[in-house]
Amino acid sequence: MSEVALLQLIGLSVVGIGIAILLFISARFVRVIGFVMIVLGLFSLTALAVPQMASLPPAEEKIDLATIKTPSDMAAIGQKIFFSKGQCALCHSIGPSESARCPDLKGIGAKLTKEFIYESLTQPQAYIYQDYRHEGPPKEYPARMPYINKNPIGLSKNEILSVIAFLQQMSGEPITVTMAELESSGSQPSTAPAQKASSGDPSAIQHVAQAVTPR
Numbered sequence: 001m002s003e004v005a006l007l008q009l010i011g012l013s014v015v016g017i018g019i020a021i022l023l024f025i026s027a028r029f030v031r032v033i034g035f036v037m038i039v040l041g042l043f044s045l046t047a048l049a050v051p052q053m054a055s056l057p058p059a060e061e062k063i064d065l066a067t068i069k070t071p072s073d074m075a076a077i078g079q080k081i082f083f084s085k086g087q088c089a090l091c092h093s094i095g096p097s098e099s100a101r102c103p104d105l106k107g108i109g110a111k112l113t114k115e116f117i118y119e120s121l122t123q124p125q126a127y128i129y130q131d132y133r134h135e136g137p138p139k140e141y142p143a144r145m146p147y148i149n150k151n152p153i154g155l156s157k158n159e160i161l162s163v164i165a166f167l168q169q170m171s172g173e174p175i176t177v178t179m180a181e182l183e184s185s186g187s188q189p190s191t192a193p194a195q196k197a198s199s200g201d202p203s204a205i206q207h208v209a210q211a212v213t214p215r
Contacts, residue, residue: 008048015041063158065182071165071175074182078166081159088163091143094170101143103131109164109171117164121148121155158182 001009014037021034068074082088093100108117112129119126124145130138148155155163165177 004048004052008045011041011044011048013041014038015045063156063162063182065158065179068179068182071177072169074162074177075165075169075175078159078162078164079170081155081163082166085153086148086155086159086163087153100141102141102145103129103139104133105167105170107171109168109173111171114164114168114176117167118160120145121160121163123147 018034018037018041021037022031025031025034063077068077088105091100091102092105094104095106096104112120116127120129124147131141132138146153149157149160161177161181165175168175168177
């Protein structure tokens, strides 16, 4: 007998005893107790009739390279990570939003290169992208970009590349993340231009400026 069935049997017994008290005992105090037993028993039976579901954390998205046949497959995984484990949607919006705590990512895959996005996710303070999509000084946002490859988010390299693939597809751009990058272990997309830009190299600054200029 399951635990729920046992509790239901106890509830029925309590209700039955309460009814018997009301039928066969005339003492007022005892009858009040019988009435309370009926109410509590019915309440318990109603609660036990509600379907019980265990509260579990969301399932972690697993990247099975064998299931990735096309760039769109990679972007589909990246979309799930974007809205779940990556927690990107907690601060970013896809489209204008007054409540967004970080820049709008609509079309970001068309404005920034794969390497620049990768660096923005793993070294968010290396180069600060300022939002000039309005008149006046750059817009200030209350949230600060975390290191997406470190705790508490801790995305793997493959997960980050999948998110980049999603951002590129969402922006209507060709997905430049390749299967070879997912399969390789330890290597990462080149971030040299952005790193040089942060150190003041004029040629690299020009490269990054081209990367962030809207097409």
